[in-house]
Amino acid sequence: MVSRVIPVDPFDLVIFGGTGDLARRKILPALFRRFCSGQMEDESRIIGAARSDLTRDEFRQIVAEAIAEFNTSKDCETGTVEAFLERIDYVNVDAKGEDGWKELSDLMIPGRVRAFYFSVAPSLFGPLAERLHAHGMADADSRIVVEKPFGRDLETARALNATLAQHFDESQIYRIDHYLGKETVQNLMAVRFGNMLFEPLWNSQYVDHIQITVAETVGVGGRGEYYDRSGAMRDMVQNHLMQLLCLIAMEPPAKFDPDAVRDEKLKVIRALDDVEPANIVRGQYGATKGAQDYAHDVENPRATSESFIAMRVNISNWRWAGTPFYLRTGKKLKARSSEIAVIFKETPHSIFGAEAGRHRNILTIRLQPNEGMDLDVTIKEPGPGGMRLIDVPLDMTFAEALGPEGEDVPDAYERLIMDVIRGNQTLFMRGDEVEAAWAWTDPIIEGWETRGDRPVSYEPGSSGPEDALVLIHRDGRRWREIRS
Numbered sequence: 001m002v003s004r005v006i007p008v009d010p011f012d013l014v015i016f017g018g019t020g021d022l023a024r025r026k027i028l029p030a031l032f033r034r035f036c037s038g039q040m041e042d043e044s045r046i047i048g049a050a051r052s053d054l055t056r057d058e059f060r061q062i063v064a065e066a067i068a069e070f071n072t073s074k075d076c077e078t079g080t081v082e083a084f085l086e087r088i089d090y091v092n093v094d095a096k097g098e099d100g101w102k103e104l105s106d107l108m109i110p111g112r113v114r115a116f117y118f119s120v121a122p123s124l125f126g127p128l129a130e131r132l133h134a135h136g137m138a139d140a141d142s143r144i145v146v147e148k149p150f151g152r153d154l155e156t157a158r159a160l161n162a163t164l165a166q167h168f169d170e171s172q173i174y175r176i177d178h179y180l181g182k183e184t185v186q187n188l189m190a191v192r193f194g195n196m197l198f199e200p201l202w203n204s205q206y207v208d209h210i211q212i213t214v215a216e217t218v219g220v221g222g223r224g225e226y227y228d229r230s231g232a233m234r235d236m237v238q239n240h241l242m243q244l245l246c247l248i249a250m251e252p253p254a255k256f257d258p259d260a261v262r263d264e265k266l267k268v269i270r271a272l273d274d275v276e277p278a279n280i281v282r283g284q285y286g287a288t289k290g291a292q293d294y295a296h297d298v299e300n301p302r303a304t305s306e307s308f309i310a311m312r313v314n315i316s317n318w319r320w321a322g323t324p325f326y327l328r329t330g331k332k333l334k335a336r337s338s339e340i341a342v343i344f345k346e347t348p349h350s351i352f353g354a355e356a357g358r359h360r361n362i363l364t365i366r367l368q369p370n371e372g373m374d375l376d377v378t379i380k381e382p383g384p385g386g387m388r389l390i391d392v393p394l395d396m397t398f399a400e401a402l403g404p405e406g407e408d409v410p411d412a413y414e415r416l417i418m419d420v421i422r423g424n425q426t427l428f429m430r431g432d433e434v435e436a437a438w439a440w441t442d443p444i445i446e447g448w449e450t451r452g453d454r455p456v457s458y459e460p461g462s463s464g465p466e467d468a469l470v471l472i473h474r475d476g477r478r479w480r481e482i483r484s
């Protein structure tokens with residue numbers, strides 16, 4: 001199978017925070033891979049913009065090192081790095097002052113698409129938008145890309161939306177949630193809306209419950225200060241898990257177009273019920289031999305944020321009334337594993353009698369690692385001895401099903417950055433969507449803050465706190481095992 005790469009028109013991409021961690025780990029390697037694939041025309045340019053007083057060559061050196069360290073692509077030819085570096089420029093810009101802005105605007109080539117990537121602290125989003133506008137760089141060919149966190153509650157998100165709206169139209173604002181760029185997340189839509197098989201069963205009449213798990217083995221890393229101000233609810237649930245929930249639960253949009261898709265996602269968020277305290281479990285990882293606990297990692301002995309959260313969530317609409325969604329995410333868990341599992345109801349009657357056992361179909365969409373899907377189906381256990389039934393997976397691991405292309409799954413940022421250049425907002429969050437997500441999240445957080453609830457401790461390398469098991473056992477169900 002040969003994948004089609006459609007080159008995009010020459011563009012200018014300015015990365016504010018071009019020397020920062022996200023730029024080095026994700027944005028620059030993603031651009032390099034797109035360059036290798038032939039999608040970026042030679043005239044396109046990437047312009048790093050940051051406060052550091054660097055020459056173009058010094059920045060090129062940073063880019064070369066980032067590629068050496070973080071590029072995972074196997075298909076870039078030797079020599080491509082030099083060609084890619086030729087596309088790189090650098091401007092020393094002060095986001096809050098006047099330095100560098102004239103130089104940056106002089107660099108812009110009129111008439112071509114230009115994207116400004118705000119890979120900086122959210123407090124700089126406003127000043128950057130304002131200066132781009134003041135220096136004539138907010139015209140119709142311009143678009144801005146903003147990273148999470150997009151606010152820390154409804155009020156701050158609204159304020160941020162209002163500030164950006166003063167200088168850019170909504171159609172020019174690309175709010176990134178990198179989960180939407182993951183290949184398997186897009187596959188979720190392909191599976192639901194490209195097959196006749198699932199959609200008729202996709203409702204509370206046939207689906208018993210849905211589990212969404214995003215488990216990580218890493219701790220908070222070097223981001224303790226940010227993380228402790230956020231906790232798993234703000235860091236993961238309000239955005240990534242919410243997006244997964246929307247895609248799995250939304251009504252079929254009339255077409256795969258930005259507003260059609262985002263309108264449907266918004267309806268899901270607005271149909272979410274408040275979550276009772278009894279349906280929430282928050283946890284903090286403890287210490288193990290050789291590794292410190294959460295409070296030490298975030299350098300806050302009185303830390304009350306959660307590094308794990310599990311919730312039972314209900315969507316009050318015709319399709320989903322009566323089908324709970326169980327969400328869970330956490331750090332320092334037993335495996336890195338993200339999946340969505342749709343657990344169908346048991347057959348209404350078993351013709352094989354009680355001994356055949358109770359069986360149900362489960363559709364699992366594995367986001368990472370080992371991207372793919374499987375569908376558990378019930379068959380007869382081979383051999384004589386009557387009708388004994390077993391469940392076996394119909395496995396579609398992309399790496400196996402698609403050959404080499406399935407193995408080299410593009411990073412989310414590759415897809416998303418190219419969508420920015422092409423002007424396609426389908427996989428980006430609209431302002432009202434982000435606000436609706438905060439409107440649902442805020443009372444939940446306020447609730448535990450007012451009650452003074454503290455997260456319970458869990459053992460690193462486990463599946464999370466015992467209470468999370470109770471949360472689902474109580475309903476006569478059980479979590480799927482976390483395994484990679």
Ligand code: BG6
Pocket residue numbers: 216235
């Ligand atoms: C980020 C969160 O948005 O997503 C991190 O801030 C988290 O805390 C990361 O580790 C997970 O992303 P991925 O792509 O590794 O699943």
